[in-house]
Amino acid sequence: xxxxxxxxxxxxxxxxxxxxxxxxxxxxxxxxxxxxxxxxxxxxxxxxxxxxxxxxxxxxxxxxxxxxxxxxxxxxxxxxxxxxxxxxxxxxxxxxxxxxxxxxxxxxxxxxxxxxxxxxxxxxxxxxxxxxxxxxxxxxxxxxxxxxxxxxxxxxxxxxxxxxxxxxxxxxxxxxxxxxxxxxxxxxxxxxxxxxxxxxxxxxxxxxxxxxxxxxxxxxxxxxxxxxxxxxxxxxxxxxxxxxxxxxxxxxxxxxxxxxxxxxxxxx
Numbered sequence: 168x169x170x171x172x173x174x175x176x177x178x179x180x181x182x183x184x185x186x187x188x189x190x191x192x193x194x195x196x197x198x199x200x201x202x203x204x205x206x207x208x209x210x211x212x213x214x215x216x217x218x219x220x221x222x223x224x225x226x227x228x229x230x231x232x233x234x235x236x237x238x239x240x241x242x243x244x245x246x247x248x249x250x251x252x253x254x255x256x257x258x259x260x261x262x263x264x265x266x267x268x269x270x271x272x273x274x275x276x277x278x279x280x281x282x283x284x285x286x287x288x289x290x291x292x293x294x295x296x297x298x299x300x301x302x303x304x305x306x307x308x309x310x311x312x313x314x315x316x317x318x319x320x321x322x323x324x325x326x327x328x329x330x331x332x333x334x335x336x337x338x339x340x341x342x343x344x345x346x347x348x349x350x351x352x353x354x355x356x357x358x359x360x361x362x363x364x365x366x367x368x369x370x371x372x373x374x375x376x377x378x379x380x381x382x383x384x385x386x387x388x389x390x391x392x393x394x395x396x397x398x399x400x401x402x403x404x405x406x407x408x409x410x411x412x413x414x415x416x417x418x419x420x421x422x423x424x425x426x427x428x429x430x431x432x433x434x435x
Contacts, residue, residue, distance in 0.1 A: 202421070203424065204230070206422075207315070207421075208230045210417060210426060211229055211230055211231055211313065212232050214416065215229070215231050215313060217235060217281025218281050219237055219311075220237065220265065220275065220282075221240065221283075221286075222240045222285045223269060223285065223291070224239050224261050224284070224286075225248070225255075225261060226256075226259040228284075229284050235281075237284070239261050239262070239264050240275075241263035241265075241266065242266065242267065242268055242269060244266055245261075245263065248263075269292065269298065270297045270301065272301045272302070272304075272305055275301075276305070277304050277305060278304075278307050278308070279307065280305045282306075282311045283305065283312050284313045285302070285313070285315075286313070287317055290390065290393075291387050291389065291390065293390050294338050295401075299405055300409060306431040310430070310431045311428060311429070311430050311431075312427075312429040312431075313426070314426065314427045315424045315427075316424060316427070317423055318394060318395060318398075319393060320394050321422070327358065327389075329392060329397045330391040332397075332400050334346070336409075339409070347382070348378070348382065350391070351382050354381075355367075355368070355374055355377050355378050356374070360377075395425055398427070402415060413430065413431060415427065
């Protein structure tokens with residue numbers, strides 16, 4: 168099944184406002200993409216040093232400077248990635264150096280990484296707090312997490328309810344299986360899905376069937392969604408609720424994402 172995601176605001180309306188209010192041409196989305204890439208590069212040059220890993224870089228890894236060496240982590244092998252993303256040119260798909268679950272990072276030793284990069288991946292995790300726990304585990308003291316999180320208000324998730332920290336903490340302490348179907352139901356109901364130009368479901372039976380199929384296929388949805396306030400709540404709650412001592416070094420709203428630079432604090 169081929170699924171396309173459609174923004175709530177029609178492209179023609181967005182283009183009108185971009186042209187008439189901000190003087191941008193019809194290629195504003197490409198220009199915005201370049202701005203986002205530029206902002207990431209600026210932060211990368213400032214904070215990414217030494218040796219580290221990037222989780223889920225796929226076809227758009229972070230640009231890093233000569234002072235850094237990166238290994239790529241993905242849950243699939245290169246052959247599986249190419250099969251899973253046939254729409255992506257094969258030569259753009261990154262071959263992972265480490266095949267591992269991005270939440271657990273099992274093969275990565277404790278206190279071994281100068282940095283971890285995770286751009287647009289945390290929303291795909293069923294248990295984001297487990298991810299933060301294991302990032303904290305693998306980072307050296309003073310190591311950096313470069314984290315980019317999509318702002319739901321600027322994406323196809325705009326109609327979905329915000330995931331609050333209480334939900335994340337419940338998934339962390341009780342396990343995420345209890346809320347798994349809820350996330351798929353929410354995704355199918357609130358996000359406008361299209362299958363070859365038609366609505367992916369029209370009746371209740373079709374909606375339920377689609378939910379069942381996505382779960383069966385282990386389809387990679389956005390399990391959790393955040394606006395800026397919810398992101399800040401999540402980041403600031405890591406120490407108080409999960410005993411993960413990250414210091415916020417930088418926060419930047421950029422296009423449809425918010426970038427956080429978090430530094431693991433030295434042990435006392």
